[in-house]
Amino acid sequence: MDAKKEIVIKLQQDILLWQGFKPQAGARAERVGLGEIEQVFPGGVFPKRAIHEFITVLPEDSAASDGFIAGLLAVLMEDGAACVWVGTSRRLFPASLSSFNVEPERIIFMDVQTEKEALWVTEEALKCQGLAAVVSELNNLSLIESRRLQLVVEESGVTSFILRKDAGKAASTVATARWKISPLPTGTADGMPGLGFPRWQVELLKVRNGKPGSFVLEWAGEGFQEVSDYAAVKKLASGMVWAEHEGRQIG
């Protein structure tokens, strides 16, 4: 039995190599606190040297994505590194980040005027190795621009989060992972009144060399927690994956 398992693992690794996936040099198998979700990434490791793209159309979605990214930043910024947040029309409320274990004073906001400047600042910031991550709110990102950012990211190793507002051209970037985070009704213990922990439908629309999927997560004060007994999980996972819902092929 064990021998079979080993062969399967070996085969999986070989397939990854044939697919052109290069394991990150010197990367330790660090966890980012996403639990089961990390298993869908190649090798079971959350890719830090990569572009993560978040599709946010509604303001509610972008608030949910902000919260989800803040939860990831809490782990990425653990060593004291700073983070740059670029955008043309930022609405993020810095004081709220402390509830996601991020020190808001370690985030440098760059509120630029135009999309062009936002792209330039993003690229410059991604070149800066002293940063943990760069979050950019962009309206659209072309294939060429994203490829340029990808080259910079591979060089410097800074994680890039891109919040995109245009869903229309969703398939045309080289992002390693494409996410869609949408809010879900919260649950409280024993049906108490009021709101519980923030809960999201986390849809991984695309993972390079990985398996896309849909999960229900909540931010349980200290870290992410997968919600297994959520009644609608099955329904959402089977029928309402966003991409299919929109009738679109995701690259």
Added chain:
Amino acid sequence: MQRRFVSIWFRQLLADWQLIRRPELAAVPFVFAAPDHGRMMITAVSPLAFGSGVEAGMRAADAKAICPGLEVLDDKPERARNLLRRLGEWCVRYSPIVAIDEFGMDGLLLDVSGCTHLWGGEREYLKEIFSRLKYKGYTVRVAIADTPGAAWAVSHYGKVTPLIPAGGQSEALLGLVPEALRLEQPVLVRLRKLGFYQIKSFVAMPRSVLRRRFGGDFLLRLGQALGSEAEALVPLQVPVPFSERLPCMEPIRTRTGIEIAITNMLESLCKRMQTEGKGLRTGVLTSHRIDGKVVQIAIGTSGATHSVSHLFKLFQLKIDQIRPGLGIELFVLDAPKVDPVEVPQEEMWTLRPGMDDQSVIRLLDTVAGKIGPQVIHRYLPATCYWPERAVLQARSVTEKPASRWRMEKPRPTELLKRPDPIEVMALIPDHPPAFFIYMGVRHQVVKADGPERIEREWWLDSGEHRDYYQVEDDQGRRYWLFRSGHYNGDQKYKWFIHGFFA
């Protein structure tokens, strides 16, 4: 080193200036007059008018009566100072420290210590200044002495020689009138009343007696002239301690040329700053073009640095702003603001990233140089509950929060800059909304928390308090709503949306 000072007295500063501009006035007596208490008072007199008995301080009407055909020109305040500043800037060729004579406002004081030998001696030096200014059209009297006070006295009242040898200011002053000491009018009147017509008649008197009779200011002026009291000149151009000049054999017109010039100057400047443990905070590159125009670009850094490559990158972003025209013949690179820099010990293995990481500082400098420092924001907690004022702009990259971030009450991940009015159905008096309509979409509220009342800070602004509710609609989307004040019917919108929760 022996300190030497030169005083240049422009005898008819404004009249000479006017004659240079309008030579046709040479045959006409003219004066400058300025309104004072409702009448025109004469402030400056031309030589021709002076010959007819017109003096500064007379009324213009009286002067016209004495001297028929007198032309009265309008004087502007600060005109003399502006003129002296321009002449002073021209005089920088003689000495780096040039100051305006604040007492008479008609002369310049130069600190010429160690400058005169370049013109072959003090006599030649004074002759050069005198003849150059005469050629320009200014009548001047010059004098050189060990103290600015003595030089001033000799230039204004000296009769023997303008060259006062080192240590000879006491003898030179003895025969002069008390006015040569730059004294106020009441003191001069008292001196004359007591029969002191020359400095030698009171210079030997005990200091305590002089102080009692004429005040401390008198003794200060006397001491400044004799050299027992120090007098500081306020130079017109403050010399920059870190400055580099690069004259070019051929005018520079290309971007490559400018880049090479900047690199050369930065290399020598940074080498000097490194040995002195200083780092650049602001840098100004001045390009003098062959057509006489001057182009300047400036950079600033978030932290003191003497790294050539980083500073060059900052200048490189601004090279586009230099218009070389026909060519640039001289580059001057100044560092007006430098700070001590701690030379970090090279660390090979430990990597401790943070806000003051060199690469982060470089990034901030680059962005500030290209787009502007106003785009960079960092926030610190403020001791304020009002959401709009809950965060504070940090002033520097390394500033630490003075208080901790509040986490007791939930705050939305996204906050609207201005609360948007919404239509709401809610039970009176303090129930959360049953549903609300925002941007034409109806949201059925399923769960809610609240209210959390936040009062306005009455010492900052006035208005209603807010009762905040955290609500979740049937789709699971979470909002931050508030009711402004109590229900009393005189306000159109009572309910607002102020944020989105994650």
